[in-house]
Amino acid sequence: MSDTPRIHLGSLLRASEDAHAEGELTELTYEQGGATQTLTFTEPAWYEVDINSLSNDEMYLQGQFSPTLVMECARCLRDVAVPLDLTLGTLMRYEPSADAPYLEEAESGEDVLVFGDPDLDLSAYLAETTVLAAPLSVLHAPDCKGLCQVCGHDLNEGPCEHMAQVPVEEIDDHLGVPEGSAHAKQNPFAALKDLDFPEE
Ligand SMILES: [Zn+2]
Numbered sequence: 001m002s003d004t005p006r007i008h009l010g011s012l013l014r015a016s017e018d019a020h021a022e023g024e025l026t027e028l029t030y031e032q033g034g035a036t037q038t039l040t041f042t043e044p045a046w047y048e049v050d051i052n053s054l055s056n057d058e059m060y061l062q063g064q065f066s067p068t069l070v071m072e073c074a075r076c077l078r079d080v081a082v083p084l085d086l087t088l089g090t091l092m093r094y095e096p097s098a099d100a101p102y103l104e105e106a107e108s109g110e111d112v113l114v115f116g117d118p119d120l121d122l123s124a125y126l127a128e129t130t131v132l133a134a135p136l137s138v139l140h141a142p143d144c145k146g147l148c149q150v151c152g153h154d155l156n157e158g159p160c161e162h163m164a165q166v167p168v169e170e171i172d173d174h175l176g177v178p179e180g181s182a183h184a185k186q187n188p189f190a191a192l193k194d195l196d197f198p199e200e
């Protein structure tokens with residue numbers, strides 16, 4: 001199971017000793033705007049983090065994180081696996097008064113990870129880095145047909161009675177289509193063959 005990704009920075013802060021942490025994550029839970037968010041991965045995602053002291057309260061984090069993120073297809077909402085390969089590199093600053101760790105933009109424009117607890121929880125940092133690297137939206141296939149706007153049927157699995165391919169005047173005739181005819185067909189055109197077009 002997934003543990004919280006933590007790195008212990010007590011001896012780094014006391015004696016400038018380098019710190020290292022590694023492990024696997026099947027998900028990342030973090031707080032955002034008062035709500036708990038979860039990123040889910042298709043398989044345990046490896047992370048490795050090294051932190052080196054730069055000065056009394058500044059340090060540099062380097063590492064790797066390779067999650068395969070579960071996202072929703074923007075059209076049909078089914079799960080899509082999005083593999084990411086992240087190279088981590090971030091300045092850090094220890095501020096005992098800081099509550100939860102957060103990213104702050106430095107004058108240089110670089111992000112600085114500010115933290116107050118030497119037992120540093122990397123969840124929010126890894127989650128934010130993952131979200132920034134992930135595409136805004138994905139399709140499970142380039143030609144995803146999406147969901148019917150009327151009934152929510154997944155049109156990749158076949159047509160429903162609302163499909164635009166069925167002329168509007170036919171819709172009423174086919175609302176009573178028997179179970180398992182239109183919806184069971186994988187090929188959207190297979191169902192059209194079964195429609196009883198008026199003889200005249
Ligand atoms: Zn889709």
Ligand SMILES: [Zn+2]
Nearest residue numbers: 148151160162
């Ligand atoms: Zn429909």
